[in-house]
Amino acid sequence: MSEPFRLDDRRAVVTGAGRGIGREVALLLARQGAQVTVVARTAADVEAVAGEILGAGGTAHWIAADCADPAAAEQAVAEAVDRMGGLDILVGNVGGWGDVPGSAGPLTEATAAAIDSVFGMNVKAPLLTVMAAARAMTAQGTGGAIVSTASIDGLFPAPGEALYGAAKAALISLTGALAYELGPSGIRVNAVAPALIETAMTQPWLTDQDDRQDRASLYPLGRFGNPADVAAAVLYLCSAQAGWISGVTLPIHGGQQATSDAFRWVRAHNAVPPRRLI
Numbered sequence: 001m002s003e004p005f006r007l008d009d010r011r012a013v014v015t016g017a018g019r020g021i022g023r024e025v026a027l028l029l030a031r032q033g034a035q036v037t038v039v040a041r042t043a044a045d046v047e048a049v050a051g052e053i054l055g056a057g058g059t060a061h062w063i064a065a066d067c068a069d070p071a072a073a074e075q076a077v078a079e080a081v082d083r084m085g086g087l088d089i090l091v092g093n094v095g096g097w098g099d100v101p102g103s104a105g106p107l108t109e110a111t112a113a114a115i116d117s118v119f120g121m122n123v124k125a126p127l128l129t130v131m132a133a134a135r136a137m138t139a140q141g142t143g144g145a146i147v148s149t150a151s152i153d154g155l156f157p158a159p160g161e162a163l164y165g166a167a168k169a170a171l172i173s174l175t176g177a178l179a180y181e182l183g184p185s186g187i188r189v190n191a192v193a194p195a196l197i198e199t200a201m202t203q204p205w206l207t208d209q210d211d212r213q214d215r216a217s218l219y220p221l222g223r224f225g226n227p228a229d230v231a232a233a234v235l236y237l238c239s240a241q242a243g244w245i246s247g248v249t250l251p252i253h254g255g256q257q258a259t260s261d262a263f264r265w266v267r268a269h270n271a272v273p274p275r276r277l278i
Contacts, residue, residue: 004239004241005032005235005236005239005241006032006033006239007029007032007033007034007089007235007238007239008032008033008034009033010029010033010034010035010088010089010238011034011035011037011080011084011085011086011087011088011089012026012029012034012035012036012037012087012088012089012090012091012238013036013037013039013076013077013080013087013089013090013091013129013133014026014029014036014037014038014039014090014091014093015039015040015067015076015090015091015092015093015094015125015126015129016039016040016092016093016094016095016149017038017039017040017045017046017049017093018038018040018041018042018045018046018048018049019040019045019199019200020197020199020200020201020227021093021149021194021197021199021227021230021231022038022040022091022093022149023038023045023049023227024227024228024230024231025091025093025227025230025231025234025235026038026049026053026060026091027049027052027053027056027231028228028231028232028234028235029089029091029234029235029238030053030056030058030059030060031056031058032235032239034088034089035058035059035060035061035084036050036053036058036059036060036061037060037061037062037063037079037080037083037084038050038053038060038061038062038063039062039063039064039065039067039076039080040064040065041064041065041066042064043062043064046062046063046064047062049062050062061080061083061084063076063079063080066125067094067125067126067128067129068094068120068121068124068125068128070128073125073128073129073132074128074132076129076132077090077129077132077133077136078132078136081136086136086140086142087133087136087137087140087144088137088142088143088144088145089144089145089146089147089238090129090130090133090137090144090145090146090147091146091147091148091149091234091238092126092129092130092146092147092148092149093148093149094121094122094125094126094129095121095122095125095126095149095151095168096121096122096201097118097164097201098114098117098118098121098163098164099117099121100113100114100117101114102114103117103118103163103164104160104161104163104164105160106160107162107163110162110163114163115163118163118164118167119163119167119170121167122164122167122168122170122171123167123170123171123174126148126171127171127174130146130148130174130178130189133146134146134178134182134185134187137182137185137187138182138185138187141185142186143185143186143187143188144186144187144188145187145188145190145237145238145242146178146182146187146188146189146190147189147190147191147192147234147237147238148171148174148175148189148190148191148192149191149192149194149230149234150168150171150172150175150191150192150193150249151164151165151168151193151194152193152194152195152251152252152253152256152257153165153168154166154167154168154169154170154171154172154193154249155169155172155193155249155251155257156257168193171191172191172193172249175189175190175191175247175249176247176249179246179247179248180247183246188237188242188243188245188246189246189247190237190242190245190246190247190248190249190250191248191249191250192230192233192234192237192249192250192252193249193250193251193252193253194225194229194230194252194253195219195225195251195252195253195254195256195257196215196224196225197224197225197226197227197229197230198224198225198226198227199227218256219253219254219255219256220254220255220256221254221255223254224254225252225253225254229252230252233250233252237250
């Protein structure tokens with residue numbers, strides 16, 4: 001009997017793989033035997049990740065591409081398929097808060113440019129890559145697994161994060177629709193929805209120690225998530241052990257959403273919660 005969660009002979013593309021969650025996913029899939037092509041906008045980042053995989057005895061390729069560009073997304077997937085001889089797994093980890101003013105904060109202050117930026121990063125880029133991968137997998141005729149990185153904000157709206165949450169909610173909806181459409185071709189489509197994960201993107205929120213402790217106390221497990229927590233869930237969804245799981249969005253939140261905001265406040269502050277949480 002083969003070892004669970006092995007990905008020997010599987011060929012995987014991981015986008016947004018230059019750092020953080022994407023990097024950890026790429027490294028883990030490679031450790032489990034997959035041949036991995038890492039894709040991100042910054043060449044130096046993906047070259048470094050591919051180097052880590054190769055240095056550990058794995059097989060890796062790297063491609064620098066902006067997946068929000070339709071031609072670039074299509075070309076990246078085509079090049080990965082050509083290098084690896086096929087495609088069995090896509091992990092779509094492209095995303096972010098947006099890179100223009102107004103991307104976060106009160107929704108009434110958001111600009112059209114902010115909307116384009118946030119939805120471009122979190123809906124357009126992932127969807128373009130998924131579409132290209134799905135076409136390649138369908139033509140190949142051997143099925144496949146697609147996993148997208150959404151966010152807990154796509155399941156539970158948060159003030160100040162409306163654009164990001166709405167974009168991730170769109171990605172979650174697309175996951176279900178694609179699972180239905182691609183299922184007859186043997187392609188499973190799922191998503192993960194992490195809460196606060198310690199990465200370079202979230203580090204600015206965690207530098208103040210008092211604030212850090214307050215935030216951590218809202219998680220029943222008493223800590224923030226890390227990229228390895230998300231990567232392990234992604235590995236499962238990519239593996240044969242998840243062979244009858246499709247159309248699912250898996251929350252990864254350390255128990256944070258297991259009960260109400262009001263209860264979490266009481267637990268964290270030993271006080272009556274603000275009326276807005278009751």
